[in-house]
Amino acid sequence: MALILENVWKSYPVRGGRRDILRGINAVIERGDAVGILGRNGAGKSTLMRVMSGVESPTQGRVRREMSVSWPLGSGFGLQASLSGADNARFIARIYGQDVRETLDFVQSFSEIGQYFHEPVRTYSAGMMGRLLMGLSFAVKFDCYLVDEIISAGDQRFVQRCQTMLEERLGNASLLMVSHFADHIRQYCRTAVVLRNGLLELYEDLDEGIAVYQSL
Incomplete structure (x- = not known):
């Protein structure tokens, strides 16, 4: 199983043309x-x-996912602000074919936001939102995890809990x-890639x- 990028380009329109962000990545x-x-x-x-x-x-190009790949952990991918945390957890469970009750129990327990779990997400503080997003991210067991910057949602105890769960997952x-922090890369990674030009x-x-x- 692998995640395979074949001649992947990503461009965005800008005034007077397009800007290439990714240029034929393999x-x-x-x-x-x-x-x-x-x-x-x-x-x-x-x-x-x-x-x-x-x-x-x-x-342009193709991304082949021969294994399940997470969304970037802690991001708001697919989150519906008009729905409750519980309804968002139900949605994630159904999308990924998981047991709904188990997913609800896990997200509610992990996020530690109490009765707000049943309130619309748009009423959440930034801290509660971060906790819910991490709970949703860890509710699904993926073959490949994407982490865009180390976990920083919540207080130090919750951050440590997230890091422990990441290592477990x-x-x-x-x-x-x-x-951007070399210590984090050394802690979790064995090889590195540098994205340049x-x-x-x-x-x-x-x-x-x-x-x-x-040195860049």
């Missing part, structure tokens, strides 16, 4: 890989994450992590990849 992420994605601000790291997850489609799953440069030596990134 990559294979195997089950069990743990890859840090590094690059300067604006390099296209978050765009790459959205394309890999299927939240956005490539302008990874097991023999794959990880693709975007972070719309292309990926692979570094099997993690420290070498970090050094290249820091």
Whole structure:
């Protein structure tokens, strides 16, 4: 099983033409890989994450998902603000073919937002929203997890809980992590890629990849 990118381009219209963010990327992420994605601000790291997850489609090329791939953890992908946290959890369960009751119980317990779980998401504070999003993200067991910046929702105890759950969920799953912090990349990843000029440069030596990134 693998996540395969074949000549993936992603462009956006700008005044007077188009801007190419990803320029013909080819990559294979195997089950069990743990890859840090590094690059300067604006390099296209978050765009790459959205394309890999299927939240956005490539302008050209193909993404083949031979294993289940998460949306970027903690993001609001698919969240309906007019629905309650519980209804959003039901939606996720049905989309991914999970037991609805188990999913509801997990998300409610993990998010720790009390009775707000049954209130419309639009009434949530930013902190409650972050907790719900992490609960929804961990409710589904994926073969490949995408993390765009390390988990930071909630207080330190909740952040630690999220990090522990991420480590538990990874097991023999794959990880693709975007972070500006070398310590986070070293903690979770074994190899690195640097996104530069719309292309990926692979570094099997993690420290070498970090050094290249820091020299940009």
